[in-house]
Amino acid sequence: MDTTVDRSVEPLGLRRTLKLRHLILYGIIIIQPTAPMSIYGVVSNAARGHVVTTILIAMVAMLFTAVSYGRMARVYPSAGSAYTYVGKEIHPLAGYVVGWSMLMDYMLNPIICAIWCSAAAQNIIPQIPYAAWAVAFVLVFTGLNLRGVQTSSRVNALLALGMSIVVVVFIAYAIRYIALVARPVGGQWLLPFYDPATFAPGLLFHGASIAVLTYIGFDGISTMSEEVENPRRNILLATVITCFAIGVLSAIEVYLAQLAWPARIPFPASMVDTAYVQVALRVGGKFLFQLLNATLLIANMGSGIAAQFGAARLLYGMGRTDALPKRFFGVLNEKTRIPRNNVLLLGAVTLAGTFLLTFEKGAELLNFGAFIAFIGVNAAALIHYKFRSQEKVVFAALSPLCGLAVCTFIWLNLNLDAKLLGAAWVGVGLLLYFVMKGNKPLAAVEWSDPTNSA
Template sequence: MKTAVPSTEVHPGTEAVSLRRSLKLWHLILYGIIIIQPTAPMSIYGVVSNAARGHVVTTILVAMVAMLFTAVSYGRMARVYPSAGSAYTYVAKELHPLGGYVVGWSMLMDYMLNPIICVVWCSVAAQDIFPAIPYAAWVLAFVIVFTALNLRGVQSSARVNAFLALGMSIVVVIFLAYAFHYIATVMRPIGGAWLTPFYDPTTFSARRLFQGTSIAVLTYIGFDGISTMSEEVENPQRNIMLGTVFTCLAIGLLSAVEVYAAQLAWPTRTPFPAAMEDTAFVHVALRVGGRFLFLLLNGTLLVANMGSGIAAQFGAARLLYGMGRENALPQKFFGVLSPKTAIPRNNVLLLGLVTLTGSFLLSFERGAELLNFGAFIAFMGVNIAALVHYKFRSGEKVKLAATVPVLGFLVCGFIWLNLSHAAQLLGIAWIAFGLLVYFLMRRTKPHNSTNSLSPS
């Protein structure tokens, strides 16, 4: 539940404001880990475990394979459009503007859903700590905080984000120390018990595994933010792709270790109860480390999800502003800034209302699936764009020009098809609504041919 805020583009020819190429490969990997967060799989652990009947480690690793192929496609397309770093741009310019619009509209759904599932998770987690305060009160409180901070334009700095990532990493190490001590002294698995987090024949179901994988992909959302740094990194043709791939690999392996320890400490032959599902990982922490670890991990994830939700709401407001300014949405409402704060106030307030409503209508699981519906539309689009460019249009020779994007598309498509039917229907309805908006705007603005969704 994290998002990279879209970066401002620097156009060619403006030498006075050109960016310095000072970032090395390890800078990119660190940046990617900060975006995705070291605690990435913890918030979705219970939901994935229930969906996949306990095979969380396997879902994380299968999702990693899909992301590695797609990461290569993102890295390759960043060579072609080094200042954009956007799935929207790749698809619109390589395939068709309407295809780019669909990808951009899907990305908008992600930005709008991200604060909703963050509010849902934070409200459940806060209620775990203070059960006397009702869920509705927590939802209202978090929505007000998110919206108020975005109205003031309060955004965390890169230094703060790095500090938070370091703090989260320390908490992860503390959890793993407690968990493996508990496993060694209390659970004491022997023989095949060490492998049950990967495969348990008593609960395994291929259909349920891929349904869980379709949610587990949320662990990696945000890796594409690395492509926005194409103008500031040394040797971007090489390092953007390597940084993206190595980030996915690092997050995947770290996440697998985290959920492996959790599964060994709390074997899940039966689903987590509904009241515990969203915050299952912190209940594992309570078992292995007592009240101290429970409060530490709960507080850490609260801060992480609040930061993600605030950033996602900010990104959505900016994306809506870009759409309104270029007449992809009604400009009088969406394309205006507050004269006092230079913030798209209308969009922030609208998103606050959407977040408040959605937090009562959507469960964490359904919201996560819908978010991944939009993400996979973008991922599949980027893989097709990479295939078309490097196989059929570009004279540049790259290894496995067709194999990598085709495999990326097929794996992403297969996981996308394993989303729940409810999520697929709601996602298709969202795209249909977007297409209706697109054609209505074209009819009312016949001389406008830019209908761009790219935030500026």
């Protein structure tokens, strides 16, 4: 009797080869070691300094939320998305609101990246006006996505390594400058944490609502659930450790920057968007200025291209499941297999956004959607592990409740304009939802995961 197993008929699946260290590295690559540098000036102005404190407050919110993401990844190991967690645990309509809010994030990310890149490029060649740079970067983002050009994981790892080296170089120059030139004494060492001359609680939490942008992307770790050894343990640990590591590194970066350029010396309006590279100019001269400017320019270009591609896939997934008009959003180009309509639409939206929004307004509006997702995931984790699951976990209610409370509080401290525009976006989404739903039952309208919308 032949007992040979025919391997050719076994179902294909993803190999579980990733270890905890691989997940942490992946998370750091997604978030980037230079994460707080692009928003440094905006946060400094919003919080009147105190950037270190805002980074740490945001880290607390993200750590609780990271625990909730990790726990929900146990329940839905193949989905890895906030709208899946919320839609399944709370209500399909709530999941739709989360997904629609995340779509706003995907659309805003390339806008703020294009704004920052245009300002950074002007640092290199100031003779070319902002408008020309904005058009050029949007064309690059859109053109590369139309061709389906995406960086490989190996290239991303090399870029992250390069960024890490530049961060180390900056830290060395900053320490040298602080020791030899700035020479803070006594209480001056603590001013980045608390400056009584400029401290205001409302401004501090407003700054924290922007500083959360430092951590955006950590939830991407949950999408690796099918390729990880022991995902029930490692997804949670990797998400928490990544947030903590990025928080500590970011706090060091902005602490040194604030010592080198105290908050009581405000950045001129023309320098706010690229304030961190102005600090680099002070501590390391033209060499460090150009090095850091080029590094952040490359990093933001990569983020903008990837974000636009992700938004195009998300729109395609929504179109494919009739959450948006399928004839426009749910089609692929026959030759390139790219959702060309979506890429072109997003290119037009990105171009308009670079002229209609400032970097600060775009960042706050992006965080409006992000916090809706974070609040939703914490609520889903609370409902599942406190009321539905038989699995016993530590602090089943306390941890998500803390995450829910902190995230809600920070969300409420967003700029009023961001909250009004965000609410209008959600209102449009709800109107579209009910128009598209027609006579189908509420649960019939699904939200497709962009990571699975190939």
